[in-house]
Amino acid sequence: MATLEIKNLHARVAEEDGEQILRGVDLEVKSGEIHALMGPNGSGKSTTSKIIAGHPAYEVTDGEILLHLEDDDFGDLEIPDDVRTWNLLELEPNERAALGIFLGFQYPAEIEGVTMTNFLRTALNAKIDEREELLFGEDDEEEEEEAGYDTSPMEGNVDDGEVGVAEFQKLLKEKMELLDMDEKFMQRYLNAGFSGGEKKQNEVLQAAILEPSIAVLDEIDSGLDIDRLQDVSKGINALRDEQGTGILQITHYQRILEYVEPDHVHIMLDGKVVKSGDASLASELEDKGYDWVREEVYEAA
Amino acid sequence: MSSDQDHLKETDTEARFEFKKEQKAAFVAEKGLNEETIRVISEDKDEPEWMLERRLRALKQYQKMPMPTDWPGQPDLSEVDVDEIVPYIRPDVEVRGGVDDWRDLPDDIKDTFDKLGIPEAEKNALSGVGAQYESEVVYQNMQERWEEKGVVFMNMDQAVQEHEDIVKEYFMTKCVPPSDNKFAALHGAIWSGGSFVYVPEDVTVEMPVQAYFRMNSEGMGQFEHTLIVAEKGSEVHYIEGCSAPKYSAFNLHSGGVEVFVGEDAHVQYSTVQNWSKNTYNLNTKRAIVEKGGRMEWISGSMGSKATMLYPASILKGRGASDNHITIAFAGEGQNIDTGAKVYHNAPETKSTIESKSISKDGGRTNYRGLVHIANGAKNSSTAVECDALMFDNESTSDTMPYMEINESTVDVAHEATVGKIGDEDIFYLQSRGLDDDDAKQMIVSGFIEPITEELPIEYAVELNRLVELEMEGSLG
Numbered sequence: 001m002a003t004l005e006i007k008n009l010h011a012r013v014a015e016e017d018g019e020q021i022l023r024g025v026d027l028e029v030k031s032g033e034i035h036a037l038m039g040p041n042g043s044g045k046s047t048t049s050k051i052i053a054g055h056p057a058y059e060v061t062d063g064e065i066l067l068h069l070e071d072d073d074f075g076d077l078e079i080p081d082d083v084r085t086w087n088l089l090e091l092e093p094n095e096r097a098a099l100g101i102f103l104g105f106q107y108p109a110e111i112e113g114v115t116m117t118n119f120l121r122t123a124l125n126a127k128i129d130e131r132e133e134l135l136f137g138e139d140d141e142e143e144e145e146e147a148g149y150d151t152s153p154m155e156g157n158v159d160d161g162e163v164g165v166a167e168f169q170k171l172l173k174e175k176m177e178l179l180d181m182d183e184k185f186m187q188r189y190l191n192a193g194f195s196g197g198e199k200k201q202n203e204v205l206q207a208a209i210l211e212p213s214i215a216v217l218d219e220i221d222s223g224l225d226i227d228r229l230q231d232v233s234k235g236i237n238a239l240r241d242e243q244g245t246g247i248l249q250i251t252h253y254q255r256i257l258e259y260v261e262p263d264h265v266h267i268m269l270d271g272k273v274v275k276s277g278d279a280s281l282a283s284e285l286e287d288k289g290y291d292w293v294r295e296e297v298y299e300a301a
Numbered sequence: 302m303s304s305d306q307d308h309l310k311e312t313d314t315e316a317r318f319e320f321k322k323e324q325k326a327a328f329v330a331e332k333g334l335n336e337e338t339i340r341v342i343s344e345d346k347d348e349p350e351w352m353l354e355r356r357l358r359a360l361k362q363y364q365k366m367p368m369p370t371d372w373p374g375q376p377d378l379s380e381v382d383v384d385e386i387v388p389y390i391r392p393d394v395e396v397r398g399g400v401d402d403w404r405d406l407p408d409d410i411k412d413t414f415d416k417l418g419i420p421e422a423e424k425n426a427l428s429g430v431g432a433q434y435e436s437e438v439v440y441q442n443m444q445e446r447w448e449e450k451g452v453v454f455m456n457m458d459q460a461v462q463e464h465e466d467i468v469k470e471y472f473m474t475k476c477v478p479p480s481d482n483k484f485a486a487l488h489g490a491i492w493s494g495g496s497f498v499y500v501p502e503d504v505t506v507e508m509p510v511q512a513y514f515r516m517n518s519e520g521m522g523q524f525e526h527t528l529i530v531a532e533k534g535s536e537v538h539y540i541e542g543c544s545a546p547k548y549s550a551f552n553l554h555s556g557g558v559e560v561f562v563g564e565d566a567h568v569q570y571s572t573v574q575n576w577s578k579n580t581y582n583l584n585t586k587r588a589i590v591e592k593g594g595r596m597e598w599i600s601g602s603m604g605s606k607a608t609m610l611y612p613a614s615i616l617k618g619r620g621a622s623d624n625h626i627t628i629a630f631a632g633e634g635q636n637i638d639t640g641a642k643v644y645h646n647a648p649e650t651k652s653t654i655e656s657k658s659i660s661k662d663g664g665r666t667n668y669r670g671l672v673h674i675a676n677g678a679k680n681s682s683t684a685v686e687c688d689a690l691m692f693d694n695e696s697t698s699d700t701m702p703y704m705e706i707n708e709s710t711v712d713v714a715h716e717a718t719v720g721k722i723g724d725e726d727i728f729y730l731q732s733r734g735l736d737d738d739d740a741k742q743m744i745v746s747g748f749i750e751p752i753t754e755e756l757p758i759e760y761a762v763e764l765n766r767l768v769e770l771e772m773e774g775s776l777g
């Protein structure tokens with residue numbers, strides 16, 4: 001059971017005179033929970049998600065982000081007591097990923113020339129390696145580097161990573177089926193030329209492969225047609241049910257929440273979480289918009 | 302014609318500056334590149350008279366021609382002192398281009414061999430020490446199969462003796478005359494080694510002809526000449542080079558490649574080269590393509606201090622076609638100036654040029670290309686795409702894709718992109734678990750993928766590995 005704890009997070013754009021965007025965000029997401037984060041355009045939702053993942057464009061000026069791990073988070077892996085709590089802000093993005101943080105992007109990048117299969121297997125193996133290193137201080141990277149090639153430079157690197165090609169193909173196929181994705185995507189270049197909906201579906205596929213403890217999904221539902229929305233929802237629910245992933249789902253619409261039922265709904269306004277409630281809060285927003293929240297918050301202040 | 306285009310043409314023109322020779326008086330006899338030196342070389346090789354004459358004529362032309370000095374953004378060649386070569390090319394002087402022992406190689410080169418994981422035996426061969434390598438056997442077997450079909454693949458020096466008629470007809474006569482540019486002239490005077498490939502009519506050589514083996518068994522060449530004659534309807538894929546940096550105490554490489562693509566013949570010429578970082582790599586490569594023939598140039602240019610390389614195709618017959626795929630990488634202190642030239646001299650000719658370059662840590666890459674479509678080359682088409690990827694603000698990249706279109710019924714497409722590696726792309730991959738370096742490496746390997754996918758798998762692997770090492774900044 002992992003817990004992501006965001007406390008009093010303040011952040012600004014990491015430039016000279018960079019704008020202050022987050023002004024005290026508090027959130028706590030545990031494994032197995034589904035949280036929805038809603039709020040008007042420009043209120044700071046994506047910024048929050050990117051800071052969780054470690055985007056270099058932002059500078060945290062106050063507050064912290066902690067990740068607490070427990071034994072069952074990485075299968076049978078026993079996690080030593082002294083490495084159960086991590087200050088994410090001190091870690092590189094890939095180290096955060098290794099510890100189980102996943103960010104589904106609002107605008108996923110397109111990487112030409114890199115096949116999905118190659119990318120995902122590389123990422124999965126990198127994640128497993130890095131996790132070992134963080135938890136047990138094993139640094140076998142050097143060794144690998146030195147070993148180089150076994151016999152000849154013609155035959156390629158002998159180091160195949162934890163998950164071999166065949167095993168990975170099987171895993172990928174299985175997850176693609178779950179998401180009702182066409183197998184041909186395996187050989188396509190990462191997001192290159194993917195339609196808007198396909199990209200979103202691909203974000204969920206990546207989460208399914210990388211098995212995060214906490215997944216932040218930024219507007220995963222925007223641009224999805226009705227059928228695909230259901231496939232994607234199925235994928236998100238499977239993440240929670242089968243892998244115990246905690247989900248922080250950023251959305252503007254009630255619709256996806258009908259398929260992926262949130263345990264908690266939070267409203268962000270001007271860089272702060274100003275109101276939290278259960279699923280009914282989302283339907284209330286759908287009816288009434290954000291004005292009443294704004295009024296409520298500023299009257300109280 | 303703009304003045305920029307003149308710069309490309311300059312290679313074909315007369316001398317404007319006298320090349321300044323810095324001769325040290327006491328050493329003149331041994332050190333200067335003069336007629337006597339050429340005679341000694343030719344005699345040592347026991348060459349026929351006509352070859353000696355060609356060499357001497359080339360030397361004269363070399364002495365008359367200017368150094369290219371004023372192309373926009375070109376590499377600085379002022380440190381190239383050709384007279385320094387002489388001790389290395391004179392058979393009567395006891396110094397050689399390579400080193401005699403593995404242990405004498407500079408540390409950074411040895412280090413690179415280690416990183417590439419090249420076994421000791423191979424290292425010796427690759428470093429120019431000239432040890433025998435077991436692939437010689439493989440090569441011998443192929444040789445027998447080819448001979449049955451009349452295919453010839455041998456050392457160029459040997460070909461002068463054994464296939465005199467063919468060599469005499471084609472060697473630096475109609476394809477790359479010494480008058481082409483200063484370094485072609487130099488090459489014509491002092492060339493040595495290289496490959497000769499002859500494919501008879503309608504013969505298809507199934508396996509790629511790999512000069513890799515040759516170089517291992519015969520030591521490297523710095524002024525090697527490659528002559529490929531593919532007769533009507535034949536097909537051959539010639540591959541040259543290997544990823545290990547070629548080191549030499551003298552720092553000029555000036556090779557020459559001439560390819561004759563007969564009617565409906567198909568020649569693919571692939572190189573992956575990695576020169577040690579003190580080398581000036583100045584080559585002239587050209588193909589003449591007859592009716593319906595097809596020429597493909599695939600090259601990966603790595604290493605060197607400066608490279609100037611613009612493989613050219615002259616599409617001479619109706620329906621001839623050309624495909625250029627080039628990739629260049631420039632790190633700290635490197636200026637890699639590469640490109641392509643295509644002359645459409647007949648109707649319905651077709652060319653596609655795809656160029657990718659990467660610059661990092663202040664390195665510079667230039668794409669310098671020329672597509673010339675002659676008046677009367679009706680219904681010809683060309684598509685040029687050049688993409689440059691820069692790692693940082695210190696690195697530079699220029700694209701100079703000149704076009705001279707003198708015919709109206711043609712189809713011309715051109716695309717160029719120059720960009721910095723995307724921070725958002727890097728972050729995306731990092732957020733999936735790849736560290737910063739691996740993320741960049743993955744983006745770069747994706748960037749050059751269109752090139753690597755054209756190469757035989759083992760070369761693709763090597764090229765990727767090389768790029769990886771370059772990016773770690775750990776290559777010598």
Ligand SMILES: Nc1ncnc2c1ncn2[C@@H]1O[C@H](COP(=O)(O)OP(=O)(O)OP(=O)(O)O)[C@@H](O)[C@H]1O
Binds near residue numbers: 013039043046048
């Ligand atoms: N790198 C940046 N540089 C400058 N301004 C930024 C940067 N990133 C975010 N901002 C600004 O911060 C504010 C919050 O942006 P953010 O993307 O977090 O909003 P959001 O809540 O996700 O909005 P939406 O619902 O439209 O996606 C916006 O005004 C945005 O313009």
Ligand SMILES: [Mg+2]
Binds near residue numbers: 046047218
């Ligand atoms: Mg957003």
